[in-house]
Every structure is written in structure tokens, then in C-alpha cells.
Amino acid sequence: MSRPYEFEAIERKWQTRWLDGRAFEVTESDPRPKYYCLEMLPYPSGKIHMGHVRNYSIGDAVARFKRMRGFNVLHPIGWDALGLPAENAALKHGAHPEDWTRSNIAHMKSQLQRLGFSYAWEREIATCDPEYYRWNQWFFIQMWKKGLAYRKKAAVNWCPTDRTVLANEQVIDGKCWRCDSEVVQKDLEQWFLRITSYADELLDGLDKLPGWPQTVLTLQRNWIGRSEGAEVEFRLAEGERSIRVFTTRIDTIYGATFVVLAPEHPLSARFAETSPELAAYVEKAKAEEREKRLAEEPGKTGVATGCFAVNPFTGERVPIWVASYVLMEYGTGAVMAVPAHDERDFAFARAHFLPVRVVIQPPDASLESEEMDRPYPDEGTVVDSGPFTGLPSKEALRAMAEYAEEQGFGKRAITYKLRDWGISRQRYWGTPIPMVHCDACGVVPVREEDLPVVLPRDVTITGKGESVLRENEAFINTTCPGCSGPARRETDTMDTFVDSSWYFYRYTDPRCSEMPFRPEVAREWFPIDIYIGGVEHAILHLIYSRFWTKVMRDLELVEVDEPIENQLSQGMVIKDGSAMSKSRGNTVEPEEVAGKYGVDTLRLYVLFEAPPEKEIDWTDARLEGPARFVQRVWRFVQNDLDAISSASPIEGQEEWNEAETALRRKTHQTILKVTRDIEDRFHLNTAIAAIMELINGLYKAIEPRPARSESWKALREATEALLQLLSPFAPHVAEELWEALGHDKPLAERSWPAHDPTIAAEDRLTLVVQVNGKLRGRLSIGADEDDETIKKRALEDENVKRFLEGKEIVRVVVVPKRLVNVVVSG
Ligand SMILES: [Zn+2]
Numbered sequence: 121m122s123r124p125y126e127f128e129a130i131e132r133k134w135q136t137r138w139l140d141g142r143a144f145e146v147t148e149s150d151p152r153p154k155y156y157c158l159e160m161l162p163y164p165s166g167k168i169h170m171g172h173v174r175n176y177s178i179g180d181a182v183a184r185f186k187r188m189r190g191f192n193v194l195h196p197i198g199w200d201a202l203g204l205p206a207e208n209a210a211l212k213h214g215a216h217p218e219d220w221t222r223s224n225i226a227h228m229k230s231q232l233q234r235l236g237f238s239y240a241w242e243r244e245i246a247t248c249d250p251e252y253y254r255w256n257q258w259f260f261i262q263m264w265k266k267g268l269a270y271r272k273k274a275a276v277n278w279c280p281t282d283r284t285v286l287a288n289e290q291v292i293d294g295k296c297w298r299c300d301s302e303v304v305q306k307d308l309e310q311w312f313l314r315i316t317s318y319a320d321e322l323l324d325g326l327d328k329l330p331g332w333p334q335t336v337l338t339l340q341r342n343w344i345g346r347s348e349g350a351e352v353e354f355r356l357a358e359g360e361r362s363i364r365v366f367t368t369r370i371d372t373i374y375g376a377t378f379v380v381l382a383p384e385h386p387l388s389a390r391f392a393e394t395s396p397e398l399a400a401y402v403e404k405a406k407a408e409e410r411e412k413r414l415a416e417e418p419g420k421t422g423v424a425t426g427c428f429a430v431n432p433f434t435g436e437r438v439p440i441w442v443a444s445y446v447l448m449e450y451g452t453g454a455v456m457a458v459p460a461h462d463e464r465d466f467a468f469a470r471a472h473f474l475p476v477r478v479v480i481q482p483p484d485a486s487l488e489s490e491e492m493d494r495p496y497p498d499e500g501t502v503v504d505s506g507p508f509t510g511l512p513s514k515e516a517l518r519a520m521a522e523y524a525e526e527q528g529f530g531k532r533a534i535t536y537k538l539r540d541w542g543i544s545r546q547r548y549w550g551t552p553i554p555m556v557h558c559d560a561c562g563v564v565p566v567r568e569e570d571l572p573v574v575l576p577r578d579v580t581i582t583g584k585g586e587s588v589l590r591e592n593e594a595f596i597n598t599t600c601p602g603c604s605g606p607a608r609r610e611t612d613t614m615d616t617f618v619d620s621s622w623y624f625y626r627y628t629d630p631r632c633s634e635m636p637f638r639p640e641v642a643r644e645w646f647p648i649d650i651y652i653g654g655v656e657h658a659i660l661h662l663i664y665s666r667f668w669t670k671v672m673r674d675l676e677l678v679e680v681d682e683p684i685e686n687q688l689s690q691g692m693v694i695k696d697g698s699a700m701s702k703s704r705g706n707t708v709e710p711e712e713v714a715g716k717y718g719v720d721t722l723r724l725y726v727l728f729e730a731p732p733e734k735e736i737d738w739t740d741a742r743l744e745g746p747a748r749f750v751q752r753v754w755r756f757v758q759n760d761l762d763a764i765s766s767a768s769p770i771e772g773q774e775e776w777n778e779a780e781t782a783l784r785r786k787t788h789q790t791i792l793k794v795t796r797d798i799e800d801r802f803h804l805n806t807a808i809a810a811i812m813e814l815i816n817g818l819y820k821a822i823e824p825r826p827a828r829s830e831s832w833k834a835l836r837e838a839t840e841a842l843l844q845l846l847s848p849f850a851p852h853v854a855e856e857l858w859e860a861l862g863h864d865k866p867l868a869e870r871s872w873p874a875h876d877p878t879i880a881a882e883d884r885l886t887l888v889v890q891v892n893g894k895l896r897g898r899l900s901i902g903a904d905e906d907d908e909t910i911k912k913r914a915l916e917d918e919n920v921k922r923f924l925e926g927k928e929i930v931r932v933v934v935v936p937k938r939l940v941n942v943v944v945s946g
């Protein structure tokens with residue numbers, strides 16, 4: 121009778137051993153090459169959800185694999201522990217945000233340990249620890265010294281009923297989440313980090329990140345949104361003032377028939393002084409949310425100022441309008457409107473009966489201004505544009521910008537969509553901004569030796585009124601570091617994205633108390649070799665992290681320009697067609713699945729169901745596959761435990777029969793495939809599929825039961841390889857069976873199996889090559905060549921090539937082990 125598979129006892133046994141034996145702790149003084157494997161740190165919301173399980177199972181498989189491959193693997197975890205939900209929970213349950221957070225961390229930590237992830241727990245950090253956030257404050261002061269942190273007025277969401285600032289998440293359809301009042305925008309003095317100083321470097325750096333997904337690179341490129349163009353001065357028809365416009369299309373300037381100002385533009389307020397209608401419009405537009413304004417149909421709203429500006433190229437007077445579709449923060453807050461060649465200007469012109477004038481003709485048509493039902497925004501030939509007429513629009517861009525520079529009314533300019541990072545939050549549960557307001561000295565940073573500025577514990581969260589910190593006299597009142605007179609502390613706290621912008625450096629030196637981390641220690645580990653997390657962090661978190669690293673480099677704390685070498689955005693886990701969420705009631709609790717099938721089956725499921733980047737559509741029934749697979753492995757080893765473990769090791773002198781040769785070939789082919797799938801491409805699902813095939817091969821090899829001792833040698837080799845290959849994915853069952861086979865050194869400390877290419881090599885196969893179904897050639901291939909290589913070789917074959925000349929290849933089909941068919945047309 122073989123032992124039943126009692127997964128819970130097995131899991132607990134190994135988890136205890138790993139923790140007690142400090143199995144995954146690492147040091148820098150290690151001769152092995154380093155590998156830094158990181159998953160995005162969780163927010164301690166209450167419990168681990170399936171998205172976490174997937175994210176960490178991917179990271180854990182890679183970390184375990186790399187350890188077995190001989191790397192010194194840093195695989196840490198921590199908690200992104202500050203932020204709004206803790207305050208919401210405080211409101212809802214009356215718990216202190218800190219208590220709520222700490223108890224969630226304790227619970228989620230035990231969950232992660234029950235899932236058997238191989239973390240270096242001694243390096244655990246929580247961003248709500250004053251020992252951690254003091255370094256946020258220290259960084260802030262360094263940035264302030266360098267002019268990278270500054271204060272300016274900016275709009276916040278304001279609930280007039282609760283008299284409180286709302287986070288974007290607390291504004292639902294323009295209304296307050298608590299009392300349903302209409303949210304308004306209010307200007308407050310706030311702190312900003314000058315990320316725009318690094319705009320060019322952040323953009324150019326994207327070209328040096330081949331290990332990042334294209335989608336993330338594109339999202340970041342668009343977010344930075346660099347455009348090259350020109351700034352041109354439009355003088356007012358009366359008076360001395362002028363309007364500076366930014367345009368990427370100076371080649372269309374002869375077609376500018378009006379100028380539009382953003383409501384926030386200083387001149388709008390000036391014009392509004394004499395126009396009540398305009399004043400009302402400006403007020404209303406300023407109170408509106410930015411997103412709403414952008415989404416709005418351009419042209420729906422706008423007011424004429426009654427004043428005119430002069431187009432410097434034509435000397436023509438054009439009317440000045442104010443309209444909310446122009447944003448102050450992009451370019452100069454003023455645009456020259458060219459309705460014939462711009463979508464938004466066109467819509468606005470048609471709505472307000474403003475003239476449309478064609479100045480670019482497409483190569484293949486002749487546009488008439490009166491007949492246009494949509495603008496022509498592309499390149500073409502410049503027409504009706506004085507001395508520039510006849511130039512291709514690309515050339516005109518350069519020529520006209522040069523002309524404007526010579527004449528002194530314009531210059532070439534670059535603009536970005538990227539805005540400085542507003543980090544002020546009028547909330548409690550965040551890092552206090554370490555500044556002091558003094559009537560005599562102005563705004564002064566806290567002395568570095570006085571850090572951290574600790575969040576007071578004694579607060580009551582009400583969700584109403586100003587920030588709770590403002591009501592805390594003991595916190596606010598302090599002495600000025602400059603003149604020692606009475607002063608008030610800044611009450612804004614930092615955006616939690618600050619916490620996560622540099623936390624991964626802290627893991628390298630988590631208990632350092634002199635500085636954020638010792639540069640010489642961080643240098644041993646950076647850059648991060650693989651960083652795994654959701655694609656929803658493609659922009660903010662991953663761009664702020666890059667920015668922070670560049671600032672740290674300029675502070676001479678780190679040597680790298682970029683913190684992350686390879687990035688993997690894992691797909692979501694959805695169920696019934698949508699993301700798992702409590703409100704939809706379609707969540708699946710990891711603990712329930714693990715309780716029913718075991719942790720190894722759960723981990724195999726999330727890794728096997730789809731490639732890491734793709735979505736998983738959760739299907740309970742599909743857990744049966746990995747569950748059966750684990751059972752099959754268990755039974756195979758247990759049933760023949762004695763025969764396998766007593767087989768002697770292979771010496772190299774054996775004469776193998778056909779079945780043994782086939783099994784050994786399968787073993788070594790599987791080692792090669794699994795190694796490549798994980799190492800080169802993180803194709804964990806196909807790696808698992810290969811291991812599943814190997815267990816099938818093992819069952820075949822004992823049917824009928826072999827008698828030769830050589831057969832048992834081959835079986836032992838295959839079984840041991842199977843367990844080694846399985847261990848990154850299903851570590852508990854693999855360790856248990858490995859130990860059962862008589863090994864005293866656990867798999868986690870073993871090296872990865874080597875593959876022998878001579879044993880793996882299959883006899884060569886001959887494939888026939890057809891073109892449109894007719895036999896045209898033959899191809900000799902190795903058994904391990906993949907379809908792409910076979911297709912390439914078929915198309916390059918001399919005999920086949922003759923039949924492809926002058927034809928278009930529609931598709932190439934490979935029928936495994938038989939033929940290649942090339943479908944051509946023409
Ligand atoms: Zn409210």
C-alpha cells in the first residue's frame with residue numbers, strides 16, 4: 121500500500137522547514153552571480169486574492185528556478201501600507217488606520233507563508249514604519265535642496281458639504297462618495313516633484329529597455345508625450361500684450377482663422393473683467409474636472425472675447441475666443457486655431473461659424489474650404505501661404521520656424537504632456553511632508569537629524585472638515601529649524617506612490633539606519649533582473665520608479681540609470697467575463713482552493729492555464745487537470761518507491777534497449793525544453809506541459825513492468841529529473857517525493873538537472889515540402905527543431921524557392937513529422 125497524498129501535512133512540513141532553516145535568506149558576500157527577482161509589493165487590504173497568487177506564483181517559479189541554476193537569488197516581499205483604504209476602513213469600522221493595517225499585514229503574511237512562496241522574510245518591510253518613511257522625508261528634503269520639490273497652487277477635488285478634499289477615487293460621477301454633493305475644484309498650495317526635469321531622459325531611456333513589454337514602453341512614451349514644434353507670438357490688435365501659442369503645425373499658420381485661450385489663461389481673466397458672460401464661463405470651466413473637459417465635444421462651449429490678435433505671418437486680425445477644450449497645462453494654454461487641418465478646431469469653427477481656410481492640399485485631391493465636412497490633418501503641399509506656397513508641408517515646418525526665429529516673433533520649442541508630480545495629499549495615513557512654516561523664515565525643511573516626522577497616533581478620522589492633522593495641535597506646533605521661533609508643521613502627507621518609487625532598494629539593506637540604504641550593498645543587487653506585476657502599473661508606478669532612480673543616481677546613491685532590466689506584466693484573473701471583485705460576487709478564495717486541492721495544485725493551475733502575460737478566465741472545473749497531474753506524480757513515485765530508489769545511478773557503460781533509449785531521450789529533451797521555456801521566455805505554461813508529457817512517458821515505461829536493472833536506472837534518472845523540473849512550480853510535493861527517494865539534501869538546495877544533447881538528439885526526420893499542395897522538395901530536420909525554424913528552412917530550400925519566385929506567400933503550414941505546405945498566390 122502506498123502512502124496517500126496528504127497535501128496539507130506535506131505543505132506545512134516543508135513550509136516550517138524553509139522558515140526555520142532560513143532557506144531563502146541571502147547575503148551579498150556570496151560567490152555566486154546575483155539574481156534579483158521581484159514582484160510588486162501588495163497593499164495590505166485584508167486578504168490575499170487570486171491576482172496576488174498568480175503574480176507571486178510566477179515570481180516564485182522564476183526565483184526557485186534561478187536558485188537551482190546557481191544564482192544567489194534575492195526574492196523579497198513587503199507591504200505598501202499607507203494610503204486611503206485604511207482611512208476608509210477607519211470610518212467604516214471605527215478601527216485606527218494603523219491597527220487595521222497591521223492586522224491585515226499579519227494575516228496576509230500568514231497566507232503568503234501558507235502558499236509556500238520562497239521569500240527572504242528577514243528583509244520584509246512595511247512602508248508605514250517610521251524607519252521606512254523617514255527616508256521618504258529625507259529624499260524629499262534632498263529634492264527640495266536641488267530645486268526638484270516645490271510648492272504651487274493647484275486644483276483639488278473639494279466637497280462643499282463635508283468641507284474636505286477628496287481623492288480621485290472618492291469622486292464618483294462628479295459627486296462626493298459620502299454625501300453625493302456635487303464636487304468642485306478648489307485651488308490649494310501643494311507640493312510637486314519636478315519629474316519634468318527628467319522628461320527627455322525618461323523618454324530616451326525607454327529605447328534602452330529591451331526587456332520591457334512593448335505595451336508598457338508605448339504607454340510611457342505617450343504619457344511623456346513629447347512633441348516638437350514652435351512657439352509663435354500673436355500680438356493683440358490693441359495694446360502692448362501678446363499671446364504665445366504652441367503649435368506642432370506651424371506649416372498651417374496661414375490657415376489660422378482664430379485664437380483660443382484656456383479659461384485659466386491669465387488673459388482670459390483680463391478679458392472677463394469687461395464681460396460678465398465671459399466671467400461666468402471662465403468660473404464654470406475652472407470648476408469642472410479635467411477629464412470631463414477633455415471628453416467634451418470641442419465647440420460645444422466657448423465665448424468670444426470681442427478682441428483680436430494679429431497673425432504675425434499674414435498681418436491679419438483674427439478673433440480671440442476662450443474655450444474649455446484648451447487646457448492651460450499643455451503647451452502655453454493658447455492655440456492658434458486652424459480649422460481646415462485640425463479636428464478640434466474644425467468642430468469649434470463649424471459650431472461658431474468661424475472661417476475655414478485650406479492651406480495644405482493632399483497629394484491626390486484638391487480641397488475646397490466651403491465644401492469640407494471634415495478637416496485634413498495630414499501632410500501635403502502648402503498653398504495660399506505667401507512665400508512658402510508650393511513647399512511640402514514637412515519642409516515648410518522647418519522653413520517657417522526659421523523665419524519666425526529670424527523675425528523675432530517665434531522659436532522652435534518642445535512640449536511634453538508629462539506634468540510635474542503633485543504629491544500633496546490632504547489626508548492622514550501617509551508620510552508627513554517634512555516642512556515647517558515660519559512667519560519669519562517662510563517654508564523651511566525639518567533638520568535631517570530630527571527625522572522622522574512621525575505621524576501622531578492620537579487622531580479621529582471623521583471624513584469631514586480639513587485634514588485631521590490640521591486639528592492636531594501637538595503635531596502642528598513646532599519650533600522653526602531656522603530661527604527657533606514658533607512655527608507650524610506642514611499637514612499635507614505624501615502620495616503613496618512615493619513609498620513604492622524606491623522600496624526595492626530598501627530590500628537590499630532593510631535595517632540600515634544611517635541612510636536609505638548603503639550604496640555599496642545596493643550596487644551588489646541592482647538592476648532588478650525581473651520585475652513582475654500588473655499592467656495597470658505601466659505608467660505611474662513604473663515611471664515614478666524610473667524618475668526616483670535617476671534622482672538617486674544624481675545624489676550618488678546608485679550607479680544604475682534604470683532600476684529594472686526585465687519587466688513582466690502579468691494578465692488578470694477574471695471570472696464570468698469580468699475582473700474578480702467583491703461587489704460582483706465573482707471572487708474565488710485562494711484558501712478554499714488550497715484547502716480542497718492543495719497549494720501545489722493551485723499554483724500549477726494559475727501557471728498552466730495561460731502564458732503569464734495573458735488573462736486567465738477562472739474555471740473551477742479546470743483545476744481537475746493539475747490536481748490529477750499532481751496525483752499521477754505522487755502515485756508513480758510512491759508505487760515503485762523501492763525499485764526506483766534502489767536502482768543504481770547511471771555509470772555510462774550501460775547497453776540501453778530501445779525502450780530505455782526512448783525514455784532517456786524524453787528525459788533529456790524535457791530538461792532542455794523546460795530550461796529554455798523558463799529561462800528565455802518565462803513560458804511557464806509550456807514548461808509545465810512538457811513535464812506533464814514526461815510523466816506520461818514514465819507511466820508508459822513501466823507498462824509492462826520492466827525486469828532489466830538498466831530500465832530502473834533510466835526510470836530513476838527520469839523520475840529525479842521530473843521532480844527537479846517540477847519543484848519551481850509545485851515545490852511541496854516535489855520536495856516530499858525527493859526526500860522519499862532517499863535524498864537528504866532538499867531540492868531547494870539542489871542544482872538544476874543538466875541535459876545531455878547526445879541523449880536528447882533524435883534521429884533526423886525527412887519532411888516533404890509542398891507548394892500549393894504539389895510536392896516540390898524534401899527537408900531533413902532535427903527532432904527538436906521548432907515550427908518557425910522548419911518554416912524558415914523550407915522557404916530557403918533551393919528546390920522550393922524556384923516555385924515561390926514572383927509569388928506572394930499567403931501562409932506556411934507545418935504538419936508535425938510529415939510535411940510543410942506553402943500556400944502562395946499570384
Ligand atoms: Zn461630501
Ligand SMILES: [Zn+2]
Pocket residue numbers: 558559560561562600601602603604605607
Ligand atoms: Zn523661522
